[in-house]
Ligand SMILES: Nc1ncnc2c1ncn2[C@@H]1O[C@H](COP(=O)(O)OP(=O)(O)OP(=O)(O)O)[C@@H](O)[C@H]1O
């Protein structure tokens with residue numbers, strides 16, 4: 001990973017009508033980095049990515065993407081970026097091979113046939129290249145889309161929920177492939193709703209309602225939010241959760257299997273709140289997980305924006 | 308950096324190959340594009356028949372002389388009239404007409420043969436149910452010459468002078484003959500233009516909106532393409548389809564309707580290229596403007612209807628008011644009708660049809676330019 005920036009934008013803003021969907025977001029992604037982009041549904045992740053590759057006109061903002069002006073040079077950006085859309089957007093009435101061939105022609109790849117064959121090989125779809133893309137299962141569509149994004153050897157990959165609906169084994173393979181490619185110098189901006197994937201990113205950013213709430217490494221993000229969390233096990237956790245919620249100092253009480261995670265942003269207030277319930281249960285102070293932090297961020301930003 | 312890269316033939320080929328594969332796979336649309344010409348030709352070629360024959364007629368025979376019989380036979384032999392009955396009174400004839408049981412009542416007056424031979428030019432009164440003038444026009448128009456022809460044999464020898472200038476019989480119907488309407492000869496070539504307009508505009512009218520609605524536009528736009536590559540790439544495969552349609556129509560009109568082919572086939576095919584391109588350009592431009600497939604369909608019909616009404620396909624072009632003619636000149640169909648009828652029926656050459664080819668080319672160029680300008684490069 002170098003200090004060179006693949007993405008360096010600031011002030012990125014997008015409005016639909018009078019709704020601001022992406023609000024003044026700045027983002028720096030280094031070359032060779034795997035950057036996680038997280039946030040609740042409708043927070044503006046897809047919109048932001050579309051602005052980066054020139055699919056949506058930004059209402060404000062400036063900066064560069066792979067050294068090209070993000071507002072004015074979208075043609076050059078497109079040539080060097082692989083964008084995997086959230087919704088499958090290849091041609092369902094074309095076969096796997098025909099889709100890849102189309103992309104390869106579009107980018108004018110030298111040795112097109114070999115490139116397509118190699119890509120099919122890597123996908124593990126050698127016997128099925130004549131199958132129509134529309135007949136693939138959801139997970140296989142995702143893999144095809146990723147293969148198609150890679151065929152023109154882009155320098156930057158914008159992957160919008162690439163692993164949604166993909167089984168755990170395939171997800172692990174996918175992330176291994178991502179890390180290998182990153183080691184070769186490719187840069188990734190990946191949106192995901194999975195915490196384990198977030199933890200596999202070098203750095204991440206969290207946005208909600210169009211606002212960038214926090215960014216950095218996993219550790220930095222957790223520390224930055226400064227959430228204190230207790231894990232409790234014992235009898236009747238459901239009613240305990242009900243009683244704790246709404247108490248001063250308690251921001252959230254979330255069940256994790258047969259444990260309950262109780263968090264608050266003021267450690268002392270939190271301890272005071274749980275004191276009456278210590279009896280008969282086993283309480284341990286734990287490091288807040290990413291999920292605790294994100295749920296907390298989501299709740300807090302909802303409070304801010306509803307107000 | 309070279310931000311604005313030029314038009315790329317390679318990306319155009321990519322689009323063409325893709326569109327062609329998709330077209331081939333869309334079996335229903337493909338079958339329709341080939342089936343529509345045949346079905347429409349058969350339907351309209353036979354159904355829109357402005358030379359109806361075997362129309363039911365009644366006759367009031369007040370005279371039974373030889374010449375009266377000749378007239379009757381001649382009418383029957385013309386195949387325009389089928390004499391379904393003989394009436395005794397004029398009143399009876401009127402009733403039949405009123406009830407729509409006959410289309411004509413032909414009155415052969417008393418002493419018809421005698422007056423004819425005397426050279427008194429006896430009158431034959433033809434009463435026609437003219438509610439549908441198109442249905443009766445031809446049959447009426449044929450009358451005078453029919454009588455003249457029929458009586459030629461009877462008026463031989465001493466009576467020959469009667470076959471002279473004014474005609475031996477005074478037919479009391481005014482001829483509605485419209486020499487431009489040679490029925491299927493006129494309609495079948497016209498149908499070629501109508502069918503091409505309909506299928507070509509409709510099929511490309513959906514091209515861009517379909518990409519948008521299927522979500523594939525997001526992918527297409529994320530690639531470094533130029534609008535012209537996308538639009539032309541979507542047009543080219545359908546030029547071939549257009550030619551297949553032209554071929555089918557020409558075969559059917561030759562073998563089923565025996566439409567003559569006086570001019571050059573090559574010239575016709577060349578002119579068809581410009582016409583097909585004009586329609587495809589119009590379709591693709593509609594689809595860049597339309598927000599969804601429904602809108603695209605509506606716009607297609609918005610263009611299609613006036614094309615049919617003002618081009619001279621439905622109504623004789625010269626019969627329309629000037630403003631309508633002026634409007635009609637805009638539509639490609641108007642020019643193509645002149646071209647195709649001219650080449651097929653009049654044997655027109657390049658010099659004759661070029662007058663109508665350049666407006667087609669101009670139309671295609673202007674419309675396609677609008678399409679390229681209107682093509683949205685973003686998802687906004
Ligand atoms: N073309 C559009 N016109 C109007 N509003 C839009 C448009 N596209 C997106 N939005 C709105 O912008 C907001 C952000 O949408 P976006 O798709 O960027 O969210 P997201 O973070 O990708 O969500 P998800 O996790 O569900 O994919 C949503 O509220 C959405 O309704």
Ligand SMILES: [Mg+2]
Pocket residue numbers: 045046047086160
């Ligand atoms: Mg999204």
